[in-house]
Amino acid sequence: MDFVANFAGILLGGLSAGTVLFIVSVGLSVTMGLMGFVNLAHGAFAMFGGYVIVLSMNRAHFGFAAALALGFVATAAISVVLERTLYRRLYRASELDQVLFTIGLIFIFIAGAIIVVGPESQTLQLPAALRGQINLGFLQYRTYSIFLIVIGFLIGFGISLAFERTRIGAQIRATVDNRRMAESLGINVDRLFTITFAFGSGMAGIGGGLGAEFLGLDPQYALKYLVYFLIAVSVGGLGSVMGVYYASLILGVLDFVLKLYLPKGGTIFIYALTILLLLWRPQGLFGKKET
Amino acid sequence: MSAAVPTAADHPGARGLVTRHRLRWWETLPWIIGLGIYFAFPDYLGFGAELLAMILFALSLDLALGYAGIVTLGHAAFFGAGAYTVGMLAFYEIWTEPITSLLLAALVAAIIGFLSGLVLLRTRGLTLLMLTLCTMALLQEAANMARAYTGGFDGLPDLAIAPVFGVFEFNPLYANTQYLYSLGVLLVCFIFVRTLIYSPFGQSLTGIRENLLRMHAIGSPVRRRLVICYTISAALAGIAGGLSAQINAFVNLSALDLDRAATVFIVLILGGYGRLYGAFVGAVAYLALEHFLAKIYPTAWQLGLGLLLVMIALFARNGILGIGEALWQRYGARRKTP
Numbered sequence: 359m360d361f362v363a364n365f366a367g368i369l370l371g372g373l374s375a376g377t378v379l380f381i382v383s384v385g386l387s388v389t390m391g392l393m394g395f396v397n398l399a400h401g402a403f404a405m406f407g408g409y410v411i412v413l414s415m416n417r418a419h420f421g422f423a424a425a426l427a428l429g430f431v432a433t434a435a436i437s438v439v440l441e442r443t444l445y446r447r448l449y450r451a452s453e454l455d456q457v458l459f460t461i462g463l464i465f466i467f468i469a470g471a472i473i474v475v476g477p478e479s480q481t482l483q484l485p486a487a488l489r490g491q492i493n494l495g496f497l498q499y500r501t502y503s504i505f506l507i508v509i510g511f512l513i514g515f516g517i518s519l520a521f522e523r524t525r526i527g528a529q530i531r532a533t534v535d536n537r538r539m540a541e542s543l544g545i546n547v548d549r550l551f552t553i554t555f556a557f558g559s560g561m562a563g564i565g566g567g568l569g570a571e572f573l574g575l576d577p578q579y580a581l582k583y584l585v586y587f588l589i590a591v592s593v594g595g596l597g598s599v600m601g602v603y604y605a606s607l608i609l610g611v612l613d614f615v616l617k618l619y620l621p622k623g624g625t626i627f628i629y630a631l632t633i634l635l636l637l638w639r640p641q642g643l644f645g646k647k648e649t
Numbered sequence: 650m651s652a653a654v655p656t657a658a659d660h661p662g663a664r665g666l667v668t669r670h671r672l673r674w675w676e677t678l679p680w681i682i683g684l685g686i687y688f689a690f691p692d693y694l695g696f697g698a699e700l701l702a703m704i705l706f707a708l709s710l711d712l713a714l715g716y717a718g719i720v721t722l723g724h725a726a727f728f729g730a731g732a733y734t735v736g737m738l739a740f741y742e743i744w745t746e747p748i749t750s751l752l753l754a755a756l757v758a759a760i761i762g763f764l765s766g767l768v769l770l771r772t773r774g775l776t777l778l779m780l781t782l783c784t785m786a787l788l789q790e791a792a793n794m795a796r797a798y799t800g801g802f803d804g805l806p807d808l809a810i811a812p813v814f815g816v817f818e819f820n821p822l823y824a825n826t827q828y829l830y831s832l833g834v835l836l837v838c839f840i841f842v843r844t845l846i847y848s849p850f851g852q853s854l855t856g857i858r859e860n861l862l863r864m865h866a867i868g869s870p871v872r873r874r875l876v877i878c879y880t881i882s883a884a885l886a887g888i889a890g891g892l893s894a895q896i897n898a899f900v901n902l903s904a905l906d907l908d909r910a911a912t913v914f915i916v917l918i919l920g921g922y923g924r925l926y927g928a929f930v931g932a933v934a935y936l937a938l939e940h941f942l943a944k945i946y947p948t949a950w951q952l953g954l955g956l957l958l959v960m961i962a963l964f965a966r967n968g969i970l971g972i973g974e975a976l977w978q979r980y981g982a983r984r985k986t987p
Contacts, residue, residue, distance in 0.1 A: 396775055447963055453720050453774060455962045458918050461911055462958025469952030477948065581907065585782055592779045626790035629783045636783075637768055640776045 363497040368615060374503035376610020377510030378573070382565030382583075383590040384517060384602050385558015391534040391597020392551055395445065396453055398460035400562055401587055402467035402580035407433035407563015408570045409471060412480045422485045426564055433563025434556040441555045446548075464580045471577035479576040482567070506568060513561070514603040521599055530554060534597035589632050595645025605643060670847035679929050683832050687825070695824035695896070700932055701831035702893040705838055707916045707928035709885030712842060714914075715922030716851065717878045718858030719770070722910050723781030724886055726765075726788045727758040729905030731887030733792060733799060734758070736900035739808040740800075746811050747819075747895055751834065754891030755884040761788075762883020766876045782907070789905035804901025808894065819895070827896040834892055838885055843925055845881070854878055858923075915954070918961060921968030930969050 386400040411429035414420040420428065440463070448456050484502055492501040521527035533540040533547055541547050566575070573583065586609070594605030609628065616624030635643070686697055706728055713719045731754035738744040738753065769780045792799045799805065812818040817826045845851050856864045857871055864871050894900040903909060912935070920931020938957070942950035965972050 390775065394774075396778065444959065444963065451962075451966075453778070454714070454918075454922075455966055457720065457722070457778070458914075458958055459962035461915070462955045462962060465951040465955030465958065467955075469949035469955060472949045473952070585786055585907070588779055588782065592775060596775070622794055622796070626787060626794060629787040629790065633768075633780055633783050633787070636772070636776055636780055640772045 372611030372614030378569035380606035404566035408566030411567030434560035437559030595642030601644025723785035727886035731890030758887020766879035921970030
């Protein structure tokens with residue numbers, strides 16, 4: 359019984375970390391799949407949203423839900439402004455320029471966070487209802503982790519349902535599959551991209567806020583976790599919501615287990631596995647093969 | 650055939666192609682300036698030696714990224730491999746002769762570059778970017794794990810390097826030897842790269858960057874060329890890393906950082922990639938900029954750098970040298986043609 363509880367504890371811890379990874383990365387996957395734009399600044403959006411959420415709670419005494427909503431709206435708004443004014447100029451540019459541009463954006467966000475908020479790490483004050491432990495019947499576990507897993511599942515389920523059942527979801531799928539054909543069928547890819555970009559960035563903002571409790575939140579956030587976001591997206595497959603969901607959960611659990619049993623450099627296995635997987639399937643686990 | 654009819658070789662375009670690898674007078678300028686600095690600023694030679702190592706690192710990236718079009722964010726993997734080769738050999742007093750140490754560093758980096766290039770260069774785009782990033786992260790974790798040998802995060806301090814040619818000693822207080830030694834290493838590597846670029850092999854790399862499909866169609870062994878280029882580039886990056894370890898007498902995990910890879914990327918783009926002298930201009934401009942920005946805004950100097958990168962990506966895709974060329978074509982060349 360002890361073993362089962364231990365095992366479940368590790369699994370839940372990993373799943374909750376993976377959930378945050380998913381919420382941050384899902385937008386990146388869809389926008390990269392749509393436009394093929396290498397957006398390294400996605401982590402910066404997550405950081406921006408995280409700051410909005412944490413600061414609105416700590417300084418303006420917003421409720422948790424209200425702060426999350428504000429974080430979503432603020433991040434989506436700033437991403438739309440950037441997309442309309444700057445990103446769109448580089449859709450047809452080379453990868454190199456896109457990488458350069460988004461690295462520049464990361465630096466601007468980092469410096470902005472240092473100037474406006476300061477270099478110190480911010481902490482998220484959880485509402486009373488989410489603090490403490492919850493009784494799951496067979497073991498006690500942190501309420502917040504369970505909350506994250508449930509929220510993540512609902513978000514993943516909701517987004518994939520929207521992908522399958524709504525008009526805009528069908529348009530996104532069509533564009534990911536074949537952009538030119540979608541355009542000639544009269545789908546306004548430009549507008550579609552703006553909408554998904556805003557939504558994806560907003561989700562990243564929420565993810566940044568939700569994860570601040572255990573990932574921390576400091577100006578280097580945008581660069582520190584970038585590799586993880588990119589691994590989740592490239593392993594899951596560009597433009598695939600469920601792919602990113604599974605990849606994030608696997609990554610979260612793997613990271614949790616390795617940090618527990620191999621605290622010295624256990625992450626080496628994550629990088630090695632990613633390399634092997636990408637060599638085996640360059641398009642990721644659930645990605646469509648490039649034609 | 651009458652003498653008035655020009656042959657194909659006399660065509661201005663052909664003449665331009667034939668003569669474009671010739672040494673221009675201004676190509677001696679960087680080296681004259683380099684020597685001039687030695688006499689003019691004796692107090693800044695330590696800084697100068699680091700600048701030279703950075704130029705060499707950017708030059709190695711230029712070969713892979715600027716000429717062959719391999720978009721990599723993991724070039725610090727080879728810099729770190731070279732730095733740790735020199736560092737570990739010196740720290741455990743196995744081998745301290747500087748020049749042969751650099752050759753060993755090049756060899757180790759080249760082996761890693763060859764093995765990783767063999768598999769990585771099958772992919773393109775985001776996958777390639779990810780794989781280069783992961784290779785670097787993998788090496789960094791490995792160096793972190795082998796703490797007993799690499800010193801982990803604290804690194805290997807106080808490396809004892811034997812005198813150059815057995816005569817000129819590295820003095821930590823007066824970096825005269827370090828500076829001239831770095832200048833010499835850079836010159837040798839630069840001549841090598843310049844020769845390589847203008848060789849048929851170098852031309853085929855540019856072809857691969859410009860039009861992959863066409864190079865396949867004319868029967869060019871694209872993959873093999875890319876792997877060879879990546880290996881050479883890795884070897885040069887290894888030399889740069891080894892050089893940096895020697896002049897600082899120190900190596901730690903930051904040699905394998907994403908920060909370092911991003912910095913060299915920025916240096917190259919800032920100067921202008923795919924141009925031999927982009928690395929020189931970029932490194933000088935980057936260090937000057939960093940120094941200047943850190944002075945006016947010490948806590949958030951990245952702001953100016955970030956703004957500059959965004960501007961370059963949007964408006965000046967070919968860096969400082971690209972701007973210079975455009976200006977030259979607009980104003981300088983007009984005077985020549987009546």
